[in-house]
Amino acid sequence: MGYLFTRDDVGYLGSATGRAALADVDRLALTSVSLLKDLEQVRGAYGDRAAALVETVRLRRRATAKLADAGEWLFTDDALxxxxxxxxxxxxxxxxxxxxxxxxxxxxxxxxxxxxxxxxxxxxxxxxxxxxxxxxxxxxxxxxxxxxxxxxxxxxxxxxxxxxxxxxxxxxxxxxxxxxxxxxxxxxxxxxxxxxxxxxxxxxxxxxxxxxxxxxxxxxxxxxxxxxxxxxxxxxxxxxxxxxxxxxxxxxxxxITDAEPDVIDERPPGQWIVDPDGAVVRAGLVRHYAAKHGLWQLDPRIAYLTGDTVPEGVRGFRVLDRMDFREKALRAELHRRDCGPLEILARGVDIDPDALRSRLKLRGSQPHTLVITRIGRSATVFLCVTP
Missing domain, CATH: 3.40.50.150 (Vaccinia Virus protein VP39)
Incomplete structure (x- = not known):
């Protein structure tokens, strides 16, 4: 929930005295490890103002990843x-x-x-x-x-x-x-x-x-x-x-909008698999995006797209092999390819990527990506090059 600021706090923090105090507190680490010691030091210097000062400095530090030009702003935790x-x-x-x-x-x-x-x-x-x-x-x-x-x-x-x-x-x-x-x-x-x-x-x-x-x-x-x-x-x-x-x-x-064309081919999987940006998926515009870039769907109910080229600036996965999803056969193939680091993407199948990765027990050196999805009624895995 964070510290509950008052109007008096805001008046102090915005004053010349408060700004100088904030600059002083900002020199402290204020990490989870040092916070108690730092807070004790701030209380010794600024008394009852300590909590407002420390909270403001910590909120400003968090804000830099989200808000531009907010280094001198005032926040509450919920507002940020x-x-x-x-x-x-x-x-x-x-x-x-x-x-x-x-x-x-x-x-x-x-x-x-x-x-x-x-x-x-x-x-x-x-x-x-x-x-x-x-x-x-x-x-x-x-x-x-x-x-x-x-x-x-x-x-x-x-x-x-x-x-x-x-x-x-x-x-x-x-x-x-x-x-x-x-x-x-x-x-x-x-x-x-x-x-x-x-x-x-x-x-x-x-x-x-x-x-x-x-x-x-x-x-x-x-x-x-x-x-x-x-x-x-x-x-x-x-x-x-x-x-x-x-x-x-x-x-x-x-x-991209739904006013654009959404007619796409129905074809076997191409050389590449593309996972559209989440905004495209949430907006229900997967087919429109595919039509715009000459792609098509692996399955009409699944958001993964495929094609023989990848749109510029988009992360694609080049397909090395395709197989039915069976763990024993998949483990053998990954070991044969000296697979080590493994990224697993899954849609339309009940699979926990972390649990699967642990069960595969890979000890190789070559990075690969698995795209596991449902095509028709079958769970299918695409073994891909990690981009």
């Missing part, structure tokens, strides 16, 4: 956990460029910081006094941002695009039930019916069951699916109801 990674927030902001935007669950201001350079006016509101004061500190350099205390379910702006990020925890546990989000997703959608709306959601939500009439965009960053976003019809292209967006810290972003 829920904050959108900067790359994802900036992507959403580019889709809203030129519009006035109201973030009705603004928290400590991570989304507002991404919106401010792209939008003429940005309004943030929240019911949490401490987070609002933190947001005010964090966004002090943005003159086009206005903050207010308001309930997300009570509209208080006009002529704005409304954005929201309902909290995904209920009773201390992460939830995928739309009605248990805070605020509840059905209530939020009702409150802004007819407005231009973009709502960040968990990617595991059942979007077909939700019956959202606009676009569902699933976004990944550096190979990890980060979120889904519900876009109202006024904020998307005609005919688009599903979109996958793939962001990378090392390569250009790309996107």
């Amino acid at each position: 956990q829920q904050a959108t990674p900067t790359a994802v927030a900036r992507h959403r902001a580019t889709r809203l460029a030129g519009r006035a935007v109201h973030d009705v669950t603004c928290s400590i201001g991570a989304e507002l910081a991404a919106l401010a350079p792209h939008c003429p006016a940005v309004l943030g509101s929240d019911l949490d006094d401490v987070r609002l004061v933190m947001a005010s500190r964090n966004l002090s350099g943005h003159r086009n941002v206005l903050l207010a205390k308001a309930d997300a379910l009570t509209p208080c702006s006009v002529d704005t695009v409304v954005t929201a990020d309902p909290a995904r925890r209920a009773d201390g546990r992460r939830t995928h039930d739309p009605a248990k989000l805070q605020p509840p997703l059905p209530d939020l959608l009702d409150a802004y019916r007819g407005r231009d709306l973009a709502v960040k959601c968990a990617p595991g939500l059942d979007f077909d069951r939700l019956g959202w009439p606009g676009e569902v965009e699933v976004v990944s960053l550096d190979g990890s699916v980060r979120e889904a976003c519900l876009w109202s019809s006024g904020l998307t292209e005609p005919g688009v109801t599903r979109r996958a967006t793939v962001l990378s810290s090392k390569a250009a972003a790309w996107t």
Whole structure:
């Protein structure tokens, strides 16, 4: 849960005295091994302020992997956990460029910081006094941002695009039930019916069951699916109801939608196997991605793709051999190939990769990859070169 900050804490941490104290505490290791000793030292120097100082320094260190330019920001533990990674927030902001935007669950201001350079006016509101004061500190350099205390379910702006990020925890546990989000997703959608709306959601939500009439965009960053976003019809292209967006810290972003072709061949496995990015899989756009890149499916019910080439910049597995999945025969073949390090990918089969790897008892030196999947009714294993 983390330390419970107060408005007084925020005032102190944002003052010249507090900033100097934070710089002093930041010189300490504050690791799990040293924390008790470090905390005792901070208490000796700063008394009752010690917990707030140590928590802030530790949160800032965690934030560097997620948020850009947040080295001087103030956070709560929950707010940092829920904050959108900067790359994802900036992507959403580019889709809203030129519009006035109201973030009705603004928290400590991570989304507002991404919106401010792209939008003429940005309004943030929240019911949490401490987070609002933190947001005010964090966004002090943005003159086009206005903050207010308001309930997300009570509209208080006009002529704005409304954005929201309902909290995904209920009773201390992460939830995928739309009605248990805070605020509840059905209530939020009702409150802004007819407005231009973009709502960040968990990617595991059942979007077909939700019956959202606009676009569902699933976004990944550096190979990890980060979120889904519900876009109202006024904020998307005609005919688009599903979109996958793939962001990378090392390569250009790309996107694919269900408005693109999805007709693919039915052919035997090719020379390569491709595991599509998780955003493509979660968005239900595997066939669209295959059609775009000249690939086809190993099985119509499985997300693995195959072909004789690999899309540029994509990790592919070159097939060495194919066999029915039988452990004894597989073990013999892997030993024959002097297999040692082994990556195991599995879909459509009830296999624990770690347990299987242990049972295979490999002691060789050559790295390989196994792709185990169901083709028709049979479990099939592809022995591949590790890329």
